[in-house]
Amino acid sequence: MIIKPHLEEFRIYLKLERGLSQNSVDAYLNDVSKLMQYMEFLNLKSTVREINQDELQAFLGWLQEFGIPANTQARIISGLKAYFGFLLLEKLIPEDPAQMLEAPKFRRKLPDVLSIYEIDELISSIDVSTAEGMRNKAMMEVLYGCGLRVSELINLKISDINILAEFIKVTGKGNKERIIPIGSTALKLISIYISEIRVHVKIKKGNEDFLFLNRLGTKLSRISVFTMIKALANKTGLKKNISPHTLRHSFATHLVEGGADLRAIQEMLGHSNITTTEIYTHLDRDYLRGIITQYHPRN
Template sequence: MNNYPYHISFKNFLKLERGLSANSIEAYLNDVEKLAQYYEVQQKPFVVKEIEDKDLYSFVIWLSELGMLPNSQARVISGLKSFFGFLMLEGLIDIDPSAQLETPRLSRKLPDVLNVAEINDLIAGIDASKPEGMRSKAIIEVLYGCGLRVTELITLRISNLHASQGYIIVTGKGNKERIVPIGESALKFIDIYLSQIRAHQDIKKGNEDFIFLNRLGTQLSRISVFTMIKALANQIGLKKSISPHTFRHSFATHLIEGGADLRAVQEMLGHSSITTTEVYTHLDRDYLKGVITEFHPRI
């Protein structure tokens, strides 16, 4: 419906000043539309200048009573905060009623993690006699050995591979570059793939620097990596539901279990906040007990 006051202005703001995608813009507009619907149900006029914080609190309660999950509530609240922030920026309201509005406490789902044996089984299950098999081995070695996101993997360039120094330059979220160490195993399979498979491909113009290519000689897609990993898991009978991100989770968890410094892991993962990295400290009690025993001065 999207017929609330300042709908068009807010839409233009999101598009031109925030540079959001069409899907993101529609999500923000729908968040505000839900508030407009709430006012309609309450048989009250939706006048943004008259909205107070207590009205927004009542709105969130209404969402909860409708059965909306906390994650979805948080999404709507985020959209409302952007909307009222826009109104403040444009001088359309004097007080932001959403300033003190808090998102519901979200349960933090621990990521799925593979153990070392499961990762070895996955790699061993790849048929390396096929060209795509050697590429798959290199992909999994890099995902697990460097903790990359799938987008970082498919955009990895030959020019950013510094094998002799043992590191790669990765372009992460927000086009931020970071240096990530790369181990001998990953380097070995990359070298085999580059020299024995990729070197014999007809590479399309503009794709010459990408490490991983599809059979058409163009940049590998995200969905191709997802599909390959799902098929491999089914092939070896792995019961866990895994994705490319599972290897990133496993990379971080195994490092921390091995005693790696949390801030070092944060740097390698490219997390802007240490709190994001802390999710990987879901370690077994024996390990945590061992840390306390070793480092606490009173134990």
């Protein structure tokens, strides 16, 4: 058993000084507990002061042998660095054995995207002779044309739409607002939906400003949008596993393919960090590589 791991002091440090959420604190403590269990299992050391870098590297190798994914290993390393950094700060250890630990290299999974043709097929397959179909077509144009998250779509309000300036105001993660251009096709469909379809819906109190409503006169749920897109995929024979978020990924990818500035895409998607947006440059490279493989005479 490791003597004096100082986990309670570490917990207080994370909570009060680092200001981490309870979930993050629990994750860090769990990461350190894994190390303690490993050390105890092998009966390696009796105090945290005696743990060295070689043993930490052996611990990471042990995790790898157990098939722990690279991204989970990276998170555990982050937890260990925070822990030993705290011990050093409090002068509970003479030096930091985790300082030189490196996170494993792993390739971030690229999201599925649809081609422009597949997007057109989905939207064209919607039966606009029905009230629900007219609403769904307007929704699809907004979802793809503005690159919205499904939560942003279902919470979009009529008062958020500036028809003259052709912009919409969107409230994203963390209640952050952003302004996104909206195309004339989407605006036209919204106008038709409001004047010819929505006007006949008996709207329940509190839902008057939400743009897209269900038959009961309340705002849509995430699952209803998901179900609608799955039904369209089945109708068109699309074999890809898609969701509302696939349209957002496709929006960003098509902009990158068209040469749009990455900062502008970041702003429209509402990413707080541009590294999140940079994944679409990888998608674009894969797309170009596929074109070369398919059409270049030497391939």
